[in-house]
Amino acid sequence: MTDTDGSRALRAEIRGWFEQVLAAEVCLDRVPGCALTEEQDFAERRRYAGVLTRDGWAGLAWPREWGGRGGGYRERLVFAEEAARADAPDPLNRLGVDIIGPAIDVLCTDEQKRRFLPPILRGEAIWCQGFSEPGAGSDLSALSTRAERVPGGWRINGQKVWTSFGQYADCCVVLARTDPTVRPHAGISAFAVPMDAPGVEERPIRQMTGGSDFCEVFLTDVHVADADLLGAEGDGWKFAMTALGFERSINFLARQVRLTRNVSDLVVQIRANATRVPSRAKERVVGIHARAMALQAVVEANMAALDAGGVPGVETNASKVFWSETYQGMTDLGAELELTVPGFGDGLGAAWTSSYLAGRATTIYAGTSEIQRNIIAERGLGLPR
Numbered sequence: 001m002t003d004t005d006g007s008r009a010l011r012a013e014i015r016g017w018f019e020q021v022l023a024a025e026v027c028l029d030r031v032p033g034c035a036l037t038e039e040q041d042f043a044e045r046r047r048y049a050g051v052l053t054r055d056g057w058a059g060l061a062w063p064r065e066w067g068g069r070g071g072g073y074r075e076r077l078v079f080a081e082e083a084a085r086a087d088a089p090d091p092l093n094r095l096g097v098d099i100i101g102p103a104i105d106v107l108c109t110d111e112q113k114r115r116f117l118p119p120i121l122r123g124e125a126i127w128c129q130g131f132s133e134p135g136a137g138s139d140l141s142a143l144s145t146r147a148e149r150v151p152g153g154w155r156i157n158g159q160k161v162w163t164s165f166g167q168y169a170d171c172c173v174v175l176a177r178t179d180p181t182v183r184p185h186a187g188i189s190a191f192a193v194p195m196d197a198p199g200v201e202e203r204p205i206r207q208m209t210g211g212s213d214f215c216e217v218f219l220t221d222v223h224v225a226d227a228d229l230l231g232a233e234g235d236g237w238k239f240a241m242t243a244l245g246f247e248r249s250i251n252f253l254a255r256q257v258r259l260t261r262n263v264s265d266l267v268v269q270i271r272a273n274a275t276r277v278p279s280r281a282k283e284r285v286v287g288i289h290a291r292a293m294a295l296q297a298v299v300e301a302n303m304a305a306l307d308a309g310g311v312p313g314v315e316t317n318a319s320k321v322f323w324s325e326t327y328q329g330m331t332d333l334g335a336e337l338e339l340t341v342p343g344f345g346d347g348l349g350a351a352w353t354s355s356y357l358a359g360r361a362t363t364i365y366a367g368t369s370e371i372q373r374n375i376i377a378e379r380g381l382g383l384p385r
Contacts (some may be wrong), residue, residue, distance in 0.1 A: 007117045012076050018086040021051050026089070038211060042168060045092040049123040052091055059097065059121045065116040066105070073250065073303040080254045084261040095164065096120040096127035098250045100173055103243040116192065128169035130193065130217055137370035140240055143185040147176035147191060153225040156191065162365065166202040166215030169195050173243070174219065175236045188236035192228045192383065209357045228297050229339065247366055248316035249302055252323065258300045259327055263292040266334050269345060276341050282309040284333050291326040295319065316382035317372045324362040324369060331359040354355060
C-alpha cells in the first residue's frame with residue numbers, strides 16, 4: 001500500500017511495537033526449524049490476543065464506544081501488512097473481532113452491543129460460527145438445526161460441522177430454523193449460544209495436515225434466553241450474509257496480505273535456486289506474482305470503499321474466488337519445487353507441502369468457488385438463474 005504521511009507514521013509505530021513485544025511476550029515457544037504443537041500454537045495466539053488488547057491494537061477500526069481506536073480500514077490494512085512482515089500469529093479471537101463483532105454492531109440491539117462487543121475486543125470472549133451442517137454447507141438455507149420457543153427462551157437441537165476453533169470458543173453464533181412454514185431463507189434465526197451450556201458438545205476434526213482447527217458441534221436440548229436471539233426472529237439469514245460479507249472483506253484482508261508475503265517468499269526461494277529451478281516454474285511464479293499484486297490493489301480499493309461508508313458487496317465474493325485459486329496455485333508450485341529440487345525451501349522443512357495440504361480447503365470454506373460464481377453471476381451481473 002502507498003503510504004501517506006499519516007500512514008507512514010502509523011506504520012513506524014506499529015513496526016516498533018512488533019519489534020518490542022513479539023519475541024519478548026508472544027513467540028516464547030518458537031524454536032527455529034520446529035513446528036509448534038497445537039497446545040503451543042493455542043497458547044501463542046492467546047498471548048498475542050492479550051497484548052493486542054492491552055496495547056490498543058485489537059480494535060484499530062472499531063468504534064471508540066466499544067473500546068476501539070476509531071480508525072479506518074486502511075489503517076487496519078497497514079497493521080495487517082506489518083503483522084505479516086513480523087510473522088505474527090493470527091490472534092485467537094479474529095473471528096469475533098473481524099466477522100462476528102462487526103455483524104453484531106450492524107444488526108443487534110444497543111443492549112446486545114454493550115453485552116457482547118467489549119468482551120470480544122478485550123479477548124475475554126472467543127467466538128465461533130455455527131453455520132455449516134452435514135447436509136447444509138455452502139447452501140445454508142438447507143440447514144436442519146431447529147430452535148423451538150419454550151418458556152423464557154428457546155430450545156435448540158441440531159448439529160454443526162467445520163466450526164473453526166469450536167474447542168476453544170466461549171460462545172457460538174448458531175443459525176437455527178425457527179419457522180418451518182415460510183420459505184427457507186426467511187425461517188432462520190441467529191442465537192448466541194455459550195459453548196459451556198448444558199447439551200453442547202464439540203468434537204475436534206483431525207485434518208490431513210495433522211491439525212484440528214475445525215470441530216463438529218452437537219446441540220441437544222440446549223436452552224438459551226430470549227436475550228440471546230441476535231437481532232429479530234427470522235433475521236438469521238441477514239446475520240449470516242452480513243457476517244460472511246465481513247469475512248470476505250475485513251477478515252479476508254489479512255489473508256490477502258499473507259498471500260502477498262508468501263508469494264514474495266516463494267520468489268526469493270526460486271531466485272536462490274535459480275540454476276536448478278525449471279524455466280516453466282519461473283514462468284508460473286511470474287503469473288502468480290501478478291495475480292497477487294492485482295488482488296492487493298482490489299483489496300485496497302475495497303477498504304477505501306468501506307472507509308467511505310460502503311458495505312461489503314458482491315465484489316468481495318469475486319475477491320475470495322481469486323484469492324483461493326491464487327493461493328492454491330502458489331502452494332502447488334511451492335510443494336512441487338520442495339519435492340523435486342533438493343534443498344529448496346532454505347531449511348524450512350516441508351513448509352510448502354504443508355501449505356499445499358491446507359490450501360485444498362480454500363476453495364471450499366467461506367462458500368465454495370462454485371457457489372461464489374453463482375452469486376457473482378446472479379447478484380453481481382444480473383444473469384438468470
